[in-house]
Amino acid sequence: MALPVFYARPELVGSTLNVAPAPASWDTAGEPGQVRSAAFTADVLAAIAPTVTVAPDPLALRLDVGLSDTVPLLLLNDLDNYLFPLVPKLTKGTLRQFASVWATKQHATTSSVAVCQTQPAPDPGGVYSLRVRTTASASTAAYKRQIHDQISVAPPLPDGGIALQLAFVVGPRRAWPNLWKATIDSLGPILGRDHAAREWDTRDGRITNLGLHCTTDPFAGNHVTIAIRARTTDMHTAR
Template structure:
C-alpha cells in the first residue's frame, strides 16, 4: 500500500462567501436545512468552477467559516456534502480539503494546486489501518482500538489532519465523519456521551488528504496528526 501524503493548504487569494456557510443536512427534501445546504453548495460551486478549470494536476480546497461559536458546528459537516457537489459539477477530484473556523469578519473559500509537504507531526501521530465498511461500527472500532493509548488533548481547540490511502472504489469523503467519530481517545467525549460522540466541535483546523492506491482494495490506511490549537 502507498504511504499517506500530506498537502499544504492552498495559498491563493481567498474568495469571500455571500452569507453564512451551511452545515450538511440529512432532513427530508425541501426542509429548511436542505434548502440552506443546497444554496450554500451551489454558491460555492459557482465561485470555484472557473479557478478549478485553470488548474492542472491534483487540487486542494480550503473553507474558512467565520463564526463566534467555535466549540460546535463540526467542520467536516460543512465540507460534506460541499466537496462531493463540487466534484460532481466540475469533474475535479480533490487530493486535499481543509476547513477552519474563527472570528474573522467573513467566511471564504480558496482553491489551488495540491502541493505535498513534509509530515506535520503532532502531539499525537498515529498510523492506523481499517478493513471494514465505513458505514459499519467495526470501522470505528478498528480505529478507536488503534488510538486507545491516547488521552484527550487538553484545552479547547484542536488542529487535526487525516491523510488517507484508499482503493479506487472508495469515495473518500464518506470516510471523514466515521473516522473523526472514532477519535474519542484524542478529542474526548462529554460526560454521559455515547461511544461515537467524540467532541469533534473542538476541531478548529481540519486537514483531510487522500491518495488512491488501486492495490489497497477495501483496506484504508490513515495517518492521524493532532495538536492543540486556538481558533483564528
C-alpha cells in the first residue's frame, strides 16, 4: 500500500474574501445557514478562479479565517467545518482535485484564500507522530472506534492551540473529504474532551492550524491509512 504524503502549505499572499467564511450548515435549502454557505462558496470560487484554471497539479488550497476579537479562538469555529462542504463544492465548480487542503484561524479583520501548485514536503513530525488504519465505513461509529482504539494510549496535548496534519491514503473511489470530520472526532485521546462530553465530542476547536493531505492508492480498496501529526502552538487564549 502507498505511504502517506505530506504536502507543503501555500505561503503566498491570499485573496481577501468579501464574504465571511461560513461553517457547514445543516439548515434546509433557503434557510440562513445555507444562504451564508452558498455566498461563501461563490466568493471563494471567484477569488481562486484566475489561478485554479492554470495551476498545475498537485493543487493545494489554503483558507485563513479571521475571527472577531470577541470570539473565543479555541472554542467552536472548527476548521474542518469551514472546509467541508466548501472543498467538495470547489471541486465540482472547478473540475479540479485538491491534494492538500489547509485552514488557519486567528483574530483578524479579514479572511483570505489561496490556491497554488504544491509539492511533497518533509514529514512535519510533532509531539504525536502516529499512523492508523481503518476498514469500516466513515459513516459508522466503527470507523471512529478503530481510530480511537489505535491511539488510546496517547494523553491529551496540554491546553492551548493545536497544529494538526492528517495525511490520508485512500482508494480511487473514496471521496476523502467525507473522512475529515469523522477522523477528527476520533482524536479525543490527543485533543481532549470536556467533562461529561459525548463520546465523539472532542475539543477540536483547539485546532488553529489544520493541514489535510491525500494520496490515492489503486490497491487500497476500502482500507484507509492515516498519518497523524499533532503538536501544540503558542496560542493559549481559551476563553
